[in-house]
Amino acid sequence: MKKLINDVDNVVVEQLQGMALAHPELKVNIDPHYICRAVTGDKVAVVSGGGSGHEPMHGGFVGYGMLDGACPGEVFTSPTPDQMYECAKAVENGKGVLFLVKNYTGDVMNFETAAELVAAEGIAVQSILVDDDVAVKDSLYTAGRRGVGLTVLMEKIVGAAAEAGCDLDTCADLARKVNLNGRSLGMALTSCTVPAAGKPTFELGEQEIEIGIGIHGEPGIERATMKSVDEITEILTTRILADKGYTRTIREWDRVANDWVEKELVDEDLNSGDQVIAFVNSMGGTPLSELYAVYRKLDEICTAKGITIVRNLIGPYITSLEMQGCSITLLKVDEELLKYWDAPAQTPGFVAR
């Protein structure tokens, strides 16, 4: 294993220390780990978090127009409830806290505990799941779909709404709307190596790729032989476009009942005539140039299907360490979502004028 690290036990701490030095506009708390804005705003506090190793997500999206706080766990490991609780307390400013939670068993459980702790202090809290990965319904790490690339778009859009002064319920509704209108699928050319493990998470042969990979290297739909970028893009896009009406039962916090309630939520279909934000993401080790080759074919397929890409995001935003590969996310948008997507943002990992 060759990585730019010192002791594997200190990887996350030292990266956070570097981030603190580079970004004095952020507060980086080491015990417990969380990153938040140095100055809190008079607004709904939007907080996310998850395992490290996906940078710039989430810590790199803390700042004006996006997150108020982020809780990094160890690499590919959920953060703990006390991180989420302390982070929420640090940024909460009377308008309540919105947790944005990727659907992994550990993250869900710990954010639920954190929400209860925050609510117990009389602070208004909402918690919205992201489960956009059309690859698999249940997996090693999840009941239901995994939360992947759509998280980035959700953090941008909901962060902008909070910045614009929307209240907690409006922000939560918007986050839910993003989730029900977005879908993702990824693939890997190579594995990645978690520092503490010291060896690749999985092995792929010289001519093998993994379709439907998760952001922790979880297996997906199939292990296939190497294909052209056009073929790979077609497989990913076709599967995303074919996905209709996914239904899941999720738990959301009910502030009146002061308890969790179950909700059945159904995805909005994506059809000819729709407008989308298209996000082509590098898993970490794939060059930007190759993502443009993916985008070229993606645009062709969407156009042929009558779907118009009205905005795009291309680059490494939700990564799996140095894994080579890409993911595609399509988010159906209306005027409201576009307005918040286009709003300015100033974070280490995402700037919009």
Next chain:
Amino acid sequence: MKKLINDVDNVVVEQLQGMALAHPELKVNIDPHYICRAVTGDKVAVVSGGGSGHEPMHGGFVGYGMLDGACPGEVFTSPTPDQMYECAKAVENGKGVLFLVKNYTGDVMNFETAAELVAAEGIAVQSILVDDDVAVKDSLYTAGRRGVGLTVLMEKIVGAAAEAGCDLDTCADLARKVNLNGRSLGMALTSCTVPAAGKPTFELGEQEIEIGIGIHGEPGIERATMKSVDEITEILTTRILADKGYTRTIREWDRVANDWVEKELVDEDLNSGDQVIAFVNSMGGTPLSELYAVYRKLDEICTAKGITIVRNLIGPYITSLEMQGCSITLLKVDEELLKYWDAPAQTPGFVAR
């Protein structure tokens, strides 16, 4: 070789086509290859270029506040004079053209021819070299030092000056000033694979790293055994800080003589008490998180030496395809350079508010 490509012969064209679809605010010309702003400004036209494979540089830096045009060659291959000439003609608007040229034999020769072609049409032209790599004085690709990470900072700063209305001579003087105040050094953990070659440019063992690597995989100072990020950062930074008064003779176009003139240029020293912009760059395949570990140590070393990092840039901006590794660039700054560094920019690869 596993890459997100179709035919190796079409790699650059298809990536440019993707870029054209993703960025309608740019004009992407296919024959010959160049990328420029769709709408030219009433200002000095700043044009750069070089081999592909270093994305987002240079094409990703075309836009408001940075470049007016960029000429991508084939992967790791200089663009041709006709690309540079056509690009310059497309963006020139009566205020002259400034070429920013990385010091590689092919690039220098071709940009010289292009400058002569442009000048022959009565268009004011200047051409400034970047040669910031302290690793080696002469190499496979260069007479003198190679042009590496400083190019990104130069394109930002000079682009901002042109946007602010500075004339051609002022922009050229500023570019020269950036070059004489900046130094870089890089290292590699792994090689990269040029698509047309189909195999890694060089081989590094499981415990080997290359100190002083060039952005095309050129060998550098030494092949060393794997070290901690603190040790690697110390080696790079110490060598950068120890570099004093580098002197070279370069050729610049003289508009009065209508010919090339030789100039002896001497670097400004970097000393205790100075302020710098610190740029920690990924060679492509190294995760952002590891760059923060580099930055942590870099900040510590600079602080101990009495050098204050007043701005930073951390991420993959001048890459070598999927190579793992990093480079460090330190640019000594004054009020003038900082003002232009802080100015807004809107390009696919760099946004500043």
